[in-house]
Amino acid sequence: MDNERPNLTEDDTELDEETLFIVSQTFKALGDPTRIRILNLLAERECAVSEISDKLHLSQSTVSHQLRFLKNLRLVKFRRAGTSIYYSPDDQHVMALLHQAIHHACHD
Amino acid sequence: MDNERPNLTEDDTELDEETLFIVSQTFKALGDPTRIRILNLLAERECAVSEISDKLHLSQSTVSHQLRFLKNLRLVKFRRAGTSIYYSPDDQHVMALLHQAIHHACHD
DNA sequence: TTATTATATGAACACTTATTCATATAAGTC
């Protein structure tokens, strides 16, 4: 655990290119309503592709494409169970960002 | 100030359309490297358009367009001083999201 | 093996978006 004081040695100069890329990629991932809905559902519980499809009224293809997107960014993980594949969140930092944003949007 | 306990009555069911729109708009705003750089600079200190242009090596037009975008979402505010217009952040929630994301990107 | 079920994938398309260029507006100076 870090100490409580803000880190005064850390300045706010220009961000390096890699950080900029990671941060923008992360926010882009959260910048689409479909992906938000999927992540919000997965936050509740692990789901198979078909469950996501059904619950959110999205085509199987759309869900699969978006899950690939989220998987590439390591925002979700998956496990196989027979012919089904169950997805769940895999980045607690990003999920925390999402929940904060949702909370603010609901209460402001 | 709210109490410390997580709100157990709040469930994670489907988000309403308005919340979904606000959240996705917010994250879209943070999903572009140029806007991230601008907000990160403004976090340090209030800047005129030309200062942003110079510091970030962006055209005046690009900066102006992006500031309009951020202004429309009420993420920045501005004040006039002669012919210059000084911009600064206007949404501490969103700035907090940005700082968190940057922090995570730098340290993971 | 064949058939079925669940998921993934590639191509096409419509739509969105970030930047540039040219120009407009607005305040200050002479």
Add this chain to the structure above:
DNA sequence: GACTTATATGAATAAGTGTTCATATAATAA
């Protein structure tokens, strides 16, 4: 007034994105 400086804006363009359709893959059951 004319001129300069700072910023805003509209149109055009190139690049990116989300969905759909058709099809492929993979596991299972018969």
